[in-house]
Amino acid sequence: MSGTRPDVVVVGAGAIGLASAWRLAARGAAVTVVDPAPGGGASTVAAGMLAPVTESRIGEEAMLALGMASWALWPSFAAEVEAAAGTPVGYRADGTLVAALDADDRRLLDELVERQRRLGLEVTTLRGREARALEPALAPGVRAGAVAADERSVDPAALHAALLTASRAAGVDVREAAVERVLVSGDGPDGRATGVALTGGEVVEAPTVVLAAGSWSGRLAGIPDAARLPVRPVRGEVVTVRPPGGEPLLTRTLRGLVHGFTIYLVPRADGRIVVGATVEEKGFDTTVTAGGAYALLRDALALVPGLDDAELVGVRAGLRPGSPDDLPMVGATAVPGLVAATGHYRNGILLTPITAEAVAATVAGEPVPE
Ligand code: GLY
Numbered sequence: 001m002s003g004t005r006p007d008v009v010v011v012g013a014g015a016i017g018l019a020s021a022w023r024l025a026a027r028g029a030a031v032t033v034v035d036p037a038p039g040g041g042a043s044t045v046a047a048g049m050l051a052p053v054t055e056s057r058i059g060e061e062a063m064l065a066l067g068m069a070s071w072a073l074w075p076s077f078a079a080e081v082e083a084a085a086g087t088p089v090g091y092r093a094d095g096t097l098v099a100a101l102d103a104d105d106r107r108l109l110d111e112l113v114e115r116q117r118r119l120g121l122e123v124t125t126l127r128g129r130e131a132r133a134l135e136p137a138l139a140p141g142v143r144a145g146a147v148a149a150d151e152r153s154v155d156p157a158a159l160h161a162a163l164l165t166a167s168r169a170a171g172v173d174v175r176e177a178a179v180e181r182v183l184v185s186g187d188g189p190d191g192r193a194t195g196v197a198l199t200g201g202e203v204v205e206a207p208t209v210v211l212a213a214g215s216w217s218g219r220l221a222g223i224p225d226a227a228r229l230p231v232r233p234v235r236g237e238v239v240t241v242r243p244p245g246g247e248p249l250l251t252r253t254l255r256g257l258v259h260g261f262t263i264y265l266v267p268r269a270d271g272r273i274v275v276g277a278t279v280e281e282k283g284f285d286t287t288v289t290a291g292g293a294y295a296l297l298r299d300a301l302a303l304v305p306g307l308d309d310a311e312l313v314g315v316r317a318g319l320r321p322g323s324p325d326d327l328p329m330v331g332a333t334a335v336p337g338l339v340a341a342t343g344h345y346r347n348g349i350l351l352t353p354i355t356a357e358a359v360a361a362t363v364a365g366e367p368v369p370e
Helices: 016-026 062-083 103-118 128-134 156-169 216-220 288-305 305-309 352-363
Strands: 008-011 031-034 095-098 124-127 145-150 171-173 179-185 192-198 204-205 208-211 232-242 251-257 261-267 274-277 312-324 331-334 336-342
Touching: 008 156, 008 192, 016 031, 016 156, 016 208, 016 336, 062 156, 095 103, 095 124, 103 145, 103 251, 103 261, 124 128, 124 216, 128 145, 156 171, 156 192, 192 208, 192 305, 208 232, 208 352, 216 232, 216 312, 216 336, 232 288, 251 288, 274 288, 288 305, 288 312, 336 352
Parallel strands: 008 031, 008 208, 031 171, 095 251, 208 336
Antiparallel strands: 095 145, 124 145, 179 192, 192 204, 232 274, 232 312, 251 261, 261 274, 331 336
């Protein structure tokens, strides 16, 4: 059975898929997005740090450059999405405070700051009491801190809801359906993407298929080996808490080095705080575990003792789409008409604006900047 015939079918209605669809629709393309549960993947579990500086890792200079480029797009992207959807995305430009709890954590912090400075990044170091002056909820034992003043955050659930509204308003057809296989005509050099088959038999024909299904992008049937994406799921658990009283306990993103472990606490406008995240390679398993929640809460309470009385709002797990070099896979694949938009690992929300632009440019046949 044959159904609609858009110009582009996007597999996956997470932040990356929806933002890509929205940008494609703005260029005049007829776009269908297919997802059995829009927002049911990693996008709405993410804490939403827009943190290219404090998320940078040794040897990841290419990721840092990409992250900074997407970070620069965020203020206008957030404003555009909010204007199109008529709802907020929880965008905040408060910066990140990194706090080190014990003497060993302080050494880790010093190494981090030195590396970030070597990369030309702006970081200000603080004594413990200066860090507590910025965030009075910090534990009295905090030894030292560092501020990345330009970092930002967004509320991914609010972002996802706004992207859904904005995409639909732009004419994108968002279908709650599962893709059974990607359709590719012919073999080898003659093959090209022709659409997707949905479970139940319906076919959505389209000359371009965008793979934005996060960790599942590599498992879709029908994709020839030459274009198969080497994505792997990396589970991250997050705990959401709500401190008592109406006052926000934190005024900016807090990254903690706590007895050798790293956690982050991202405040929301309504006072909730998202604490993340575990990093586990356990296949496609989104079970939330006692051990994961315990480790996050243990370190969060050591860093911010006032969270002891906080309401435990929930624990969730999502699957980061990891790639062999932990850099995203965005752009044309070996199969004409098949475009990749996945592998964003720890930086899917940060890289949403630049990925959407790159996907729209790829589909239009324009060059995509390195
Ligand atoms: N970007 C933070 C994380 O993936 O946990």
